[in-house]
């Protein structure tokens with residue numbers, strides 16, 4: 684007998700009832716919302732102040748990096764809100780959107796807004 688064994692159903696139930704995950708999601712939503720508000724302020728810098736070539740080049744680089752960060756932050760916020768909506772509806776949270784298998788609890792603790800199980804995420808990341 685192994686007391687560490689948990690069936691998939693039990694894991695999903697446990698995941699849904701874990702208040703720490705919800706708290707983490709809510710904290711993350713607040714954090715990301717603030718980050719985005721900050722980005723929006725920063726993305727309208729005073730134009731025309733610098734006319735030095737190097738300044739312009741590094742500014743263009745900074746802006747490109749900002750845009751990437753902004754996009755990633757927005758995507759993560761969307762996933763966080765998506766996860767909270769699933770928790771609220773009581774359906775689908777902690778289940779991989781691709782294969783329908785429960786997402787490993789350790790993974791959810793690290794990334795509570797994970798949409799895919801680790802093996803699907805790896806496949807998606809590698810472009811398959």
Ligand SMILES: [Zn+2]
Pocket residue numbers: 779780781782783784799800801802803804
């Ligand atoms: Zn999967």
